[in-house]
Amino acid sequence: MQQVLQDFFKAVRSRDITISAAESIEASRTLDLVGFADRKVLKAALGTTLAKSWDEKQRFDECFEAFFTFDSFQSDSEANHPEAATDSDAQPSSEAGTPDAADGDAPAEYEGESELVRMVLNNDRVSLANEMQRAAQEVGVTDIWLFTQKGIYTQKILREMGAQQINEEIAGLADRDCPRAAAQANLLRRVRKHLMQQVQNFVEQQLSLYGSGTSKRLREEFLMNARLSNVERRDFHRMHEIVRRLAKKLSDTHAKKRKQVQRGVLDFRKTLRKNVAYDGVLFETFWKTKNMDRPRIVCICDVSGSVADYSRFLLLFLYSLKDVLAQIDSFAFSSHLVDINEIFDEYPVEAAIEVALKEGGGGSTDYGQMFEDLKSTRIEHADNLRNIDHRTTVLILGDARNNYGDPRTDILKLVYQRAKRVIWLNPEPQVTWNTGDSVVNQYRPYCHLVRECSTIKQLEAMVDNLLKFSLAG
Amino acid sequence: MKDLYADRFGSVEDIQKEFLDAGYIASTEIATAVFIAHNLQKPILVEGPAGVGKTEMAKTTAAMLGVPLIRLQCYEGLDESKALYEWKYGKQLLYTQLLKDKLNELLGDADTLGGAMEKLHSHEDLFFSEDFLEPRPLFKALHEEHGCVLLIDEVDKSDHEFEAFLLEVLSDFQVSIPEIGTIVSKTKPLVFLTSNNNREMSDALKRRCLHLSIPYPEPELESQILRTRVPELEDNLRDQLVDFVHQVRALELKKAPSTSETIDWARVLVLLHAQHLDEQLVHTTLNTILKFQEDIDAVKELTGTLLAGDKEAGRKAG
Structure with a gap:
C-alpha cells in the first residue's frame, strides 16, 4: 500500500505539484480514514490534501485518472492478442507452407517451456500484468524521466520478466528442421513481439506519468536561454506561460516592499493626536511609514521586422506586471509613434500584442521621427498628467538602427533630464552595436542604462532591476 | 454541551446525509473535505467564486455539530488588535482614576520610590489581566471550551502580515499575549478559511490547510x-x-x-x-x-x- 502511495506521489510531483513531507503524511492518514472502497471519495480526499490551488486541482485530477487506470494487460483488447491476431497480421509474415494448420495446432499442443510463454499462450492477463508490475518495480521504472530512456526500460523489464527464455526457445526450435518446429518458432516470435508491444505501451504510460514534468522543465530551460527571435510560433504558448510565471514571481517579491515600515522613527504628531483621549499618556505609538511609489513606465517598442519578436515579450512581461506598476504607457513605432494603450484596454493581453504589433509596423525605422512624436505627446503635451516627469521610467526597446537618418539625440537628452530613468534595451548582441547604421553610442550618453536583452532570462533580470531601482528610490 | 469532536462521522455519506438534513446539498468533494478536516482536526481553505456557498458550508457545519460559529471577516488593514485581542484602555484609565485613593493608601507607608515600586510589584498585575482584555474572534475561538467552528472569511483580503500571524494560530492553535502569556486552545476549533482568489495565498498557509475548491455547481x-x-x-x-x-x-x-x-x-x-x-x-x-x-x-x-x-x-x- 505504501509503495502505491509513494509511486502516486512521484507521479503527482512530476506534474509540478509540490508535496511536502508533511503533506505526504497527511495523505496517508487520509487514506487510512477513507480507504480505497469508493473511488470518487478517494479522489476527493487525496485532492484536498495534495492539490492546493484550482490549477493544481486540474492537474491532480488528470494524474489521478491516469495513475489509477493503468493495467495494460487487462485493458488490452482481444485484437492485440497473438492468437486472435493470427488471421490478420500473422499470415503474411509466416513463411511456412501451411501456416493455417500449424497455427491452429500449435497453441493447443505446444505448451512452452517457460512460465512466461505459457502465460501469454493461455491468455492469462492477470498473471502477466502482475509479472510486469513486479518486473517494473524491480528495475525501478518510476525513475524514468526522459523519452530517450524508453528503450532501455523496455529491455530491462523484458529481461526481468524472463524474455530471454523465449529467445532461447526460439533458437532451440529453429535448430530442429521440421515444419512444425518452424511454426512453433513463428508463434513464439509473435508472442515475443506481442509482449514487447505490451511492455512498450506500459513504459510509455509510465513515462507520461512520471516523466512529463522533467521533459517540460528541460524544454523550458532551453526556452529561457533561447534568443527571443528564434522562439518558434508553436512555443509561444509555453513562452507566455513562462513569462507569466516569472512576472508573478517578480510582482510577489516587489509587492511586499511597497508597505515597508521605516522602523524606529516615531510619528509624533499622530501619536499625540491619538493619545489625547488617554489624557496625553502615550498608550499607543505610531511609527512613520514610508509609502513607496509604484513605478510609472513609458514603454516604447520598435516593432519593425527584426525587433518585433522582442517587443512582443517585453510587452507581455510588462502587462503581466500590472499589479506592481502604477501605470504603463506603451507605444509602438517603426517610423511614427503609435499609442497602443487603448488596444491593451480593449483586448486580452495576448491578442492585444498581436494587434499592437500589426498597428505599429510598416514603414522603415525612423528613430528621429519617433522622438519627435514622443516630444509632442509626452513632453510638451498640454495634459500634464501624462507627461514624462521625475517619477517616470522610460523603456526603449530597439536596435538603434536609424537608416542613417537624424537620430535627434537632443530630444532623448530632454527625456533624460526629465525622467527618473531612461533604459535602452537592445536585442542585438553587443558586438554588432555601432556597426552599419546602428547609432547606439550616440544615444548611450542620455541613457541611465543600456543593456543587451535577447533572452527571457535577460529580460527578467532587467525587469527585476527596474522594479528594484524604482521601489528603492 | 457537547464537545466538538465527541461524535465522529462514520463515513462521507453520513456527512452528506446530515448536510442534506440541514438543507445544504454537499457534493462528494465538500463532504469528503469536511470529513477529513473533522477527523484530522485540520483547517480547510475553501476557494471559489462569490456566492457558491463557502460561508454557508461553515455555518451548516457548525449547526450540524451543535457548536457555536465564530466569524472573523478579513479586510485590508486587519491586524492582531482587531482579530485577537485589545486592551480596554478606557476601562484601565477609569479604574486607575477610581482606585487612586486606594493606591495611595496602599503605597502611603512606603517612603522611598523604590519601596513604593516594591509594594506595587507585590500585587498582581491587575490592569493587564483578562478582566481588561477585549476578546476578538480568534481569542474567543481559542477560548471556547467545547470547541467551535471558526470561519475566517475572505482571508485573501487580509495583508501578508496577518496571513503570517495566522500561521501560528492555525498550526498550534495557540497565541502568545506578551502581558499574560501563551493561550492554548482547550479544544481545537474546526477552521474554515474562505478565499475569492483575490490573491494567491502563501504556500506556508496552504500547506497547513486542506484545500477545497467549489466551482459553480453542475x-x-x-x-x-x-x-x-x-x-x-x-x-x-x-x-x-x-x-x-x-x-x-x-x-x-x-x-x-x-x-x-x-x-x-x-x-x-x-x-x-x-x-x-x-x-x-x-x-x-x-x-x-x-x-x-x-x-x-x-x-x-x-x-x-x-x-x-x-x-x-x-x-x-x-
Whole structure:
C-alpha cells in the first residue's frame, strides 16, 4: 500500500505539484480514514490534501485518472492478442507452407517451456500484468524521466520478466528442421513481439506519468536561454506561460516592499493626536511609514521586422506586471509613434500584442521621427498628467538602427533630464552595436542604462532591476 | 454541551446525509473535505467564486455539530488588535482614576520610590489581566471550551502580515499575549478559511490547510439545491431557470451569477407567481442575478436566443 502511495506521489510531483513531507503524511492518514472502497471519495480526499490551488486541482485530477487506470494487460483488447491476431497480421509474415494448420495446432499442443510463454499462450492477463508490475518495480521504472530512456526500460523489464527464455526457445526450435518446429518458432516470435508491444505501451504510460514534468522543465530551460527571435510560433504558448510565471514571481517579491515600515522613527504628531483621549499618556505609538511609489513606465517598442519578436515579450512581461506598476504607457513605432494603450484596454493581453504589433509596423525605422512624436505627446503635451516627469521610467526597446537618418539625440537628452530613468534595451548582441547604421553610442550618453536583452532570462533580470531601482528610490 | 469532536462521522455519506438534513446539498468533494478536516482536526481553505456557498458550508457545519460559529471577516488593514485581542484602555484609565485613593493608601507607608515600586510589584498585575482584555474572534475561538467552528472569511483580503500571524494560530492553535502569556486552545476549533482568489495565498498557509475548491455547481446539482431551498418552485420552471443561468454563466460577463443569486431569482419568480420564463419576465427580474448594468444590457440583448436555446435543449432532453 505504501509503495502505491509513494509511486502516486512521484507521479503527482512530476506534474509540478509540490508535496511536502508533511503533506505526504497527511495523505496517508487520509487514506487510512477513507480507504480505497469508493473511488470518487478517494479522489476527493487525496485532492484536498495534495492539490492546493484550482490549477493544481486540474492537474491532480488528470494524474489521478491516469495513475489509477493503468493495467495494460487487462485493458488490452482481444485484437492485440497473438492468437486472435493470427488471421490478420500473422499470415503474411509466416513463411511456412501451411501456416493455417500449424497455427491452429500449435497453441493447443505446444505448451512452452517457460512460465512466461505459457502465460501469454493461455491468455492469462492477470498473471502477466502482475509479472510486469513486479518486473517494473524491480528495475525501478518510476525513475524514468526522459523519452530517450524508453528503450532501455523496455529491455530491462523484458529481461526481468524472463524474455530471454523465449529467445532461447526460439533458437532451440529453429535448430530442429521440421515444419512444425518452424511454426512453433513463428508463434513464439509473435508472442515475443506481442509482449514487447505490451511492455512498450506500459513504459510509455509510465513515462507520461512520471516523466512529463522533467521533459517540460528541460524544454523550458532551453526556452529561457533561447534568443527571443528564434522562439518558434508553436512555443509561444509555453513562452507566455513562462513569462507569466516569472512576472508573478517578480510582482510577489516587489509587492511586499511597497508597505515597508521605516522602523524606529516615531510619528509624533499622530501619536499625540491619538493619545489625547488617554489624557496625553502615550498608550499607543505610531511609527512613520514610508509609502513607496509604484513605478510609472513609458514603454516604447520598435516593432519593425527584426525587433518585433522582442517587443512582443517585453510587452507581455510588462502587462503581466500590472499589479506592481502604477501605470504603463506603451507605444509602438517603426517610423511614427503609435499609442497602443487603448488596444491593451480593449483586448486580452495576448491578442492585444498581436494587434499592437500589426498597428505599429510598416514603414522603415525612423528613430528621429519617433522622438519627435514622443516630444509632442509626452513632453510638451498640454495634459500634464501624462507627461514624462521625475517619477517616470522610460523603456526603449530597439536596435538603434536609424537608416542613417537624424537620430535627434537632443530630444532623448530632454527625456533624460526629465525622467527618473531612461533604459535602452537592445536585442542585438553587443558586438554588432555601432556597426552599419546602428547609432547606439550616440544615444548611450542620455541613457541611465543600456543593456543587451535577447533572452527571457535577460529580460527578467532587467525587469527585476527596474522594479528594484524604482521601489528603492 | 457537547464537545466538538465527541461524535465522529462514520463515513462521507453520513456527512452528506446530515448536510442534506440541514438543507445544504454537499457534493462528494465538500463532504469528503469536511470529513477529513473533522477527523484530522485540520483547517480547510475553501476557494471559489462569490456566492457558491463557502460561508454557508461553515455555518451548516457548525449547526450540524451543535457548536457555536465564530466569524472573523478579513479586510485590508486587519491586524492582531482587531482579530485577537485589545486592551480596554478606557476601562484601565477609569479604574486607575477610581482606585487612586486606594493606591495611595496602599503605597502611603512606603517612603522611598523604590519601596513604593516594591509594594506595587507585590500585587498582581491587575490592569493587564483578562478582566481588561477585549476578546476578538480568534481569542474567543481559542477560548471556547467545547470547541467551535471558526470561519475566517475572505482571508485573501487580509495583508501578508496577518496571513503570517495566522500561521501560528492555525498550526498550534495557540497565541502568545506578551502581558499574560501563551493561550492554548482547550479544544481545537474546526477552521474554515474562505478565499475569492483575490490573491494567491502563501504556500506556508496552504500547506497547513486542506484545500477545497467549489466551482459553480453542475446543472443537476443546482437543480437539486433549488429543490431543497425553494421547494415552491415548479419543476419545469426550475429546469428552465437552471438552464438559463448556466447559459448566462458561459457568457463573458463581469460577474457571473452564483448559486445564491439563482436561489434569489427563484424566490422572486415564486413571489411573482411565474409559470414559465419569457422575455418580458427575464428583462424585469434580471437584476436579481446580474449586478452590473453592462452585464444586464448584454444579457437582455441575448435573452431571446438564450430562451430558445433552453427550449431546444429541453426538446433534446425530452
